[in-house]
Structures are given as C-alpha cells and as structure tokens.
Amino acid sequence: MLDVVVLVSGGGTNLQAIIDAVESGDITNARITGVISNNRNAYALERARKHGISGRCISPKDFASREEFNENFMAAVDEWKPDLIVLAGFLVVIPPAMTERYRNRIINIHPSLIPSFCGTGFYGLRVHEAALARGVKVVGATVHFVDEGTDTGPILLQKAVEVEDGDTPGILQKRVMEQAEWKILPRAIDLIANGKVTVRDGKAFVSP
Numbered sequence: 001m002l003d004v005v006v007l008v009s010g011g012g013t014n015l016q017a018i019i020d021a022v023e024s025g026d027i028t029n030a031r032i033t034g035v036i037s038n039n040r041n042a043y044a045l046e047r048a049r050k051h052g053i054s055g056r057c058i059s060p061k062d063f064a065s066r067e068e069f070n071e072n073f074m075a076a077v078d079e080w081k082p083d084l085i086v087l088a089g090f091l092v093v094i095p096p097a098m099t100e101r102y103r104n105r106i107i108n109i110h111p112s113l114i115p116s117f118c119g120t121g122f123y124g125l126r127v128h129e130a131a132l133a134r135g136v137k138v139v140g141a142t143v144h145f146v147d148e149g150t151d152t153g154p155i156l157l158q159k160a161v162e163v164e165d166g167d168t169p170g171i172l173q174k175r176v177m178e179q180a181e182w183k184i185l186p187r188a189i190d191l192i193a194n195g196k197v198t199v200r201d202g203k204a205f206v207s208p
C-alpha cells in the first residue's frame with residue numbers, strides 16, 4: 001500500500017479528483033494518509049476533513065524565518081512517512097533538503113504542456129493568460145517528478161487540450177483541469193502505486 005501525502009494551497013479540486021479515484025477504485029494500492037496546506041483557509045483542508053483524512057496547516061507566516069518554516073514543514077511531512085508526496089496546487093517552494101530526501105517520490109501537476117509556459121512565475125491563471133497571448137492552439141497539463149528546478153523534473157504524464165475560439169484564461173483553466181489535470185494526476189498515482197513507473201537518466205518510463 002502506497003502512503004500518499006498531498007500538499008495543497010487552494011481549492012483542492014485536484015485533491016478531490018485523487019480522493020474520488022481512491023474511493024472509486026480507479027487508484028488501487030494507495031491511500032491518502034494526510035493533507036498539508038500552507039494556507040489555513042484552503043478549501044482543500046475542508047475536502048480532506050469531509051473524507052476523514054487528516055489535515056494540517058503549516059504556514060511560512062507562523063515562523064520567524066524560511067529556514068525555521070522549512071524544518072517544521074519537513075518534520076510534518078516526515079511524520080506521515082509518505083511513500084509518495086503529491087503537490088496538488090501547492091504554491092510554496094519545496095525545500096532542497098526535502099527534494100533530496102524524497103528523490104523521485106514527489107510529483108507535481110502543472111497546467112501546461114511542459115516545457116511550454118512553465119518555470120518561475122507560471123502558476124495559476126498566468127499560465128493560461130500566457131498561452132492565449134501567444135495564440136497557441138493546443139494546451140494541456142503535465143505530471144512530473146520534482147527536482148531542484150521549477151517544473152524541470154522528469155515528465156511522467158501529459159495530456160493535450162484544444163484551445164477554442166472565445167476562450168478566456170478562466171474558461172481555459174477550467175477546461176484544462178476537467179480534461180487533463182483531474183485525469184492524469186490520479187492516473188500517475190495509480191501507476192506509481194502499482195509499480196509501473198521507473199526513472200532513469202532524468203526521464204520517467206511507464207511499463208505496460
């Protein structure tokens with residue numbers, strides 16, 4: 001059984017997709033052991049509570065320095081002894097020591113087809129604004145392992161989504177979530193939980 005800790009900052013629709021997939025059996029051999037948010041008011045924490053999953057808030061605002069926050073944050077994650085850490089709309093930079101400790105055991109969902117529209121500053125609606133400003137016809141989402149860079153780790157799954165006439169950043173964001181993010185993030189967890197994923201030379205491979 002793969003013990004999964006999910007890190008969130010906001011509404012938690014990706015968390016909800018994971019919870020639903022565990023409950024429906026679309027994800028097998030995995031359970032969510034805890035949810036951590038940096039934001040006390042994140043609706044994601046409420047979603048966890050409703051499904052009987054432990055939730056905690058650890059905010060950088062509660063600590064005198066980033067180092068102190070990082071230590072406490074890592075200690076909280078370690079307490080749950082996760083086999084896999086899932087960043088599901090988590091807006092805090094992962095401490096380098098944590099990336100090192102959990103090498104190839106942290107995944108992130110990013111709302112673009114990496115390497116387009118990713119890296120520092122590309123989060124939330126900004127990603128979709130940039131895609132519309134460039135006039136691309138296809139967008140999508142990516143699940144990747146987390147390394148020391150921003151959105152630079154091994155790519156595990158990607159799914160494309162069409163841009164449509166009249167799209168606004170908000171409309172596009174919603175379509176990318178519905179058609180891509182909520183599908184590939186649970187799928188990635190199921191693949192990992194069932195031993196189908198290996199990482200070699202900076203690339204992720206899925207076995208049939």
Ligand code: GRF
Pocket residue numbers: 008009010011012013014015044088089090109110111124177181
């Ligand atoms: C998603 O678009 C995700 O790709 C991005 O942040 C958003 C989180 O949404 N990293 P939610 O909190 O899962 O609803």
